[in-house]
Every structure is written in C-alpha cells, then in structure tokens.
Amino acid sequence: MTAQVATHSYEIDFKREVDPLPEKPKGEAMADLLSGVRVLSFNHFLMGPVAAQFLADLGADVIAVEPPDGAFQRKWGGADKWVDGQSMLLLTGNRNKRSLTLDLKKPEAIEIARKLIATSDVMAENFRPGVLDKLGLGYEEAKKINPQIIYAAASGYGPDGPYVYRPGQDLLVQAMSGLATITGSREQxxxxxxxxxxxxxxxALFAAGILAALVRKTRTGQGCRVDVSLLSAALDLQMESFTCYLNGQRPDDVRQPGPISGWYYGAPYGIYPTRDAHIAISLGSLSALSKTLDLPVDQRIPDKEAYRRRDEASAAIAANVAERTTAECIALFEAGGIWHAAVNDYADVVSDPQVVHNKNFQVVNGATGAPITLVSHPVRYDGKLPEVRLPPQKLGAQTEEILKELGYDDRQLKELSKTGAVGALKSARAA
Structure with a gap:
C-alpha cells in the first residue's frame, strides 16, 4: 500500500496543560506488569503498532523496528494533520516504545534482527504472510534462533487460505465481513x-493473544505462534449478530429498518432525531416508553411484539420524539426510568464530565517538544493508569542505544551506519 504524504498541516494549539513525563519509570504496579519482557515489533499501519503499544504501556521493552526512511505510520497524517512533522497515525500507536531503524535488505541488518530475536520474549509482525520468511526471519527460523520465542503475526485474512495475498485493510474487511451492511440501513x-x-x-485481540502466550511461557517455558487477522476480528465484533443469524430461522435482510440499530433488536433500540439533535433509546419496556411519551393508545405496541412490530413501534416513537428537544426527552426519560443518552459529537465527548474524570485523554510533551494529546491506555490497574514513559519517538532515536546493548562498539556502529544497514545514529530528525 502506498500513501501520499501531505505537504501541509493544520495549526496545532500548543497552549495546553501538559502532564509531565517521568524521567524514568517509577516502578508502580501498572508499569511493572510486563517488566522484563522484551517485544521485538516489526509492525506498521495501525493494528500491529496499537497492540504493541498496549504491551509497552504495561512495562514491556518494545523495540519498534522500521526501515531507515520510516514505516507507513510516519508518512500518513490523517486529516492532513501533523505536529512538528509527526503524523497522527504515528501518535496513535507508538508511545512507550524504543525506535530502531534497520534496512532488512542488508545482511548486517538481518544479523542484528537475529540477535534481537535471540534476546526477545515476543516477536510481533504484521507483514503479509511470507514476507519475513523470505528474509530468513519467519516463524520456523525464529524458533531455531530462540526456541521459546512467542511469534505473533497479524494479517488481513489469516496465515493461509484463498485470500492470503489480498491486501488487508480496515474498510475492505468491513465491507466483506458484513459489518458495513449491518451498520447501514435499508433506506441508505x-x-x-x-x-x-x-x-x-x-x-486488542493481538495483545490478548500475546499475553495468553506469555502466561503459558511463564508456566511451562514453551513458546507459541499467535495468529490474528482483520477478518476474524471483524467477525468477532459481530459475535452477537452472527450467533443470532446462524441459529434458527434466518432473516431475509439484516439491514436495520428506520431508526432501529441492529437487525436483531426489537423496538425501541436505536437512535432517533429530536427537534434539535438526536437521542439514543436503549433496551427497555415499550409499554413504559409509550407511557412516558404519552403515545396514543392505538400506537402502543405490547412488549411481547417489540421485535415483530418494530417498524411500526419505532415509527410512532420517532414521530413523537421529533416534536421534542433533546433536553425535553432527557427530562422525560430520566423521570420514566428509560435508558437513554444524548448523541454526542466529538466536542461533547472531550468535555464530558465522566471522560474528564476518567482521564481518557492526556496531553504530554512529544518527542519534538511540542505538546501532543493522546488517548489514554483503556485499563486501570490497582486504580491507576499506566504512564506515558516515552512519547512516540523520532525515527531511530534508540538505534545506537539498542545496538550497544547487543555488544556493538563505536567502530561497528559507524560501519553499520555507513553501509546503510541502520539509519543515521543519534538522529535528530523529526518523525
């Protein structure tokens, strides 16, 4: 996949309160969860880097390997946004990692990779199946180097099968997995x-699979191959829907009718336009909702017919709700015990009291010195969130540090840089 790099960026407001980064990990419980675990990450795009970031947040030493000109995530900005040359995709999934540049077309770089495999607990990659095998870094070769290695591979469709060489990308998989169909509607x-x-x-599944393999390795010393695919992840997202579809009588159409969200839900489950915005109405009694909205008797559908007559019921609810403001609906629903929520836009989400309380977003100083806003790690451990110990790093920032840990001296480092096997050492380049 190729990407066109944007040549301009939006102005970013740097006048924000910044959470200071600790100079060193403080050794708190959440930072120690994976302390001592080394993850060698040959990941690009999004799924692989985000999975490795999850492990890095928990204290794993994640070494992110990229080519000397940088991986894809450094070259695509998302909405043409850049912060001091750093792309949004880079900032999304690359905190708490050390950056190493290797040109795997060079034999010297392959040798470095092999030494890193020997010292790692996990090797994670999301190249198309077979790419690392051609370089002598695939699973079978990795096992010879390190019999206890956990080799984790993410792909579009799986390690084999009729689609193994197809390009795997989120939108394509949403289309072929049925996710785009059930998210759409009959009308649109x-x-x-x-x-x-x-x-x-x-x-998340990639990280969970690696963690499961690490637990077994701790218990038995046995390594493992872990395979995760976008296709399987997309189907797993629809577990409830497919379980309903595959058992018993199948519907003719899984697209939802009108405001109902999800073909297998009865009324009122869905999102309804109000006079000034939208409101979500969740699972609950149709009778209670009809009473709360003071629907005419002839429009009140019994609870036992909430699925069979959902088109009729949702139409009556929609017409009633459309005459009220969102605030009026909220007041009614709170009084009536109806499960509901206003539909937030992003500005509403950022200022939401619970989001602020949970510290779901945090601002830290980036590798270039400019403040960056990140989505926090999603899990708390002993009531605490993992720290951002390292913001997403400049390309190859830790190359020299990592190679010295492997025993390379200054003369060897200079030669490796000269041959192009590694990127420029002590690089001050922006991402």
Missing part, C-alpha cells in the same frame, strides 16, 4: 463504521 444502504474499528479490535 451499507455504511462503514466511521473509525478503523476492525484495526482497533484486532489490536
């Missing part, structure tokens, strides 16, 4: 989820 057709939902869920 398929619609993809507005974020890379499959990549993000795949990253």
């Amino acid at each position: 057709g398929p619609r993809a989820v507005g974020v890379s939902a499959v990549d993000h869920h795949g990253a």
Whole structure:
C-alpha cells in the first residue's frame, strides 16, 4: 500500500496543560506488569503498532523496528494533520516504545534482527504472510534462533487460505465481513463504521493473544505462534449478530429498518432525531416508553411484539420524539426510568464530565517538544493508569542505544551506519 504524504498541516494549539513525563519509570504496579519482557515489533499501519503499544504501556521493552526512511505510520497524517512533522497515525500507536531503524535488505541488518530475536520474549509482525520468511526471519527460523520465542503475526485474512495475498485493510474487511451492511440501513444502504474499528479490535485481540502466550511461557517455558487477522476480528465484533443469524430461522435482510440499530433488536433500540439533535433509546419496556411519551393508545405496541412490530413501534416513537428537544426527552426519560443518552459529537465527548474524570485523554510533551494529546491506555490497574514513559519517538532515536546493548562498539556502529544497514545514529530528525 502506498500513501501520499501531505505537504501541509493544520495549526496545532500548543497552549495546553501538559502532564509531565517521568524521567524514568517509577516502578508502580501498572508499569511493572510486563517488566522484563522484551517485544521485538516489526509492525506498521495501525493494528500491529496499537497492540504493541498496549504491551509497552504495561512495562514491556518494545523495540519498534522500521526501515531507515520510516514505516507507513510516519508518512500518513490523517486529516492532513501533523505536529512538528509527526503524523497522527504515528501518535496513535507508538508511545512507550524504543525506535530502531534497520534496512532488512542488508545482511548486517538481518544479523542484528537475529540477535534481537535471540534476546526477545515476543516477536510481533504484521507483514503479509511470507514476507519475513523470505528474509530468513519467519516463524520456523525464529524458533531455531530462540526456541521459546512467542511469534505473533497479524494479517488481513489469516496465515493461509484463498485470500492470503489480498491486501488487508480496515474498510475492505468491513465491507466483506458484513459489518458495513449491518451498520447501514435499508433506506441508505451499507455504511462503514466511521473509525478503523476492525484495526482497533484486532489490536486488542493481538495483545490478548500475546499475553495468553506469555502466561503459558511463564508456566511451562514453551513458546507459541499467535495468529490474528482483520477478518476474524471483524467477525468477532459481530459475535452477537452472527450467533443470532446462524441459529434458527434466518432473516431475509439484516439491514436495520428506520431508526432501529441492529437487525436483531426489537423496538425501541436505536437512535432517533429530536427537534434539535438526536437521542439514543436503549433496551427497555415499550409499554413504559409509550407511557412516558404519552403515545396514543392505538400506537402502543405490547412488549411481547417489540421485535415483530418494530417498524411500526419505532415509527410512532420517532414521530413523537421529533416534536421534542433533546433536553425535553432527557427530562422525560430520566423521570420514566428509560435508558437513554444524548448523541454526542466529538466536542461533547472531550468535555464530558465522566471522560474528564476518567482521564481518557492526556496531553504530554512529544518527542519534538511540542505538546501532543493522546488517548489514554483503556485499563486501570490497582486504580491507576499506566504512564506515558516515552512519547512516540523520532525515527531511530534508540538505534545506537539498542545496538550497544547487543555488544556493538563505536567502530561497528559507524560501519553499520555507513553501509546503510541502520539509519543515521543519534538522529535528530523529526518523525
């Protein structure tokens, strides 16, 4: 996949309160969870880097290996936004990692990679199946170097099969997995989820698979191969829907009708336009909702017919709600015990009291000195969130440090840099 690099950027407001980064890990419980675990990461795009970042947040020493000109995530900005030359994709999934540049077309770089495999607990990659095998760094060769290695591979469709060489990308997988269909509607057709939902869920599964393998390795000393695919992640996202579809009578159409969200839900479950915005109405009693909205008797559908007559019920609810403001609906629903939520835009989310309380977003000084805002690690440990010990690093920032840990001296480092096997040492380049 090629990407066109944007030549301009939006102005970023740097006048924000910044959380100071600790000079060294403080050794708190959440930073120690994976202390002593080394992860060698040959990942690019989104799913692989985000999975490795999850492990890095927990204290793993994640060494992110990139070519000397940088991996894809440094070259695509998302909305043409850049912070001091750093792309949004880079900032999304690359904190708490050390950056190493290797040109794997050079034999000297392959030798470095092999030495790192020998010293690592996990080797994670998301190249197309077979790419690292051709370089002598695939699973079978990695096992020879380190019999206890956990080799984790993420791909578009799996390590083998009829689609093994197809390009795997979030939108394509949303389309072929049915996710775009059930997210759309009968009236407007398929619609993809507005974020890379499959990549993000795949990253969570990728990290979970690695963690499971690490638990077994701790218990038995045995390594493992872990395989995760975008396709399987997309289907896993639809577990409830497919379980319902595959058992019993199948519907003719899985696109939802009107405001109902999800073909297998009955009314009122869905999002409804109000006079000034939208409101979500969740699972609950149709009878209670009808009473709360003071629907005419002939429009009140019994609870036992909430699924069969959902089109009729949702139409009556929609017409009623459309005459009220969101604030009026909220007041009614709170009084009536109806599960509901206003539909927030991003500005609302950022200022939401619970989001602020949870510290779901944090501002830290980036590797270039400019403040960057990151989405926090999603899990708390003993009531605390893992620290951002390292912001996403400049390309190759730790190359010299890592090579010296492997025993390379200054003369060897200079020669490796001269041959191009590694990127420029002590690089001050922006991402």
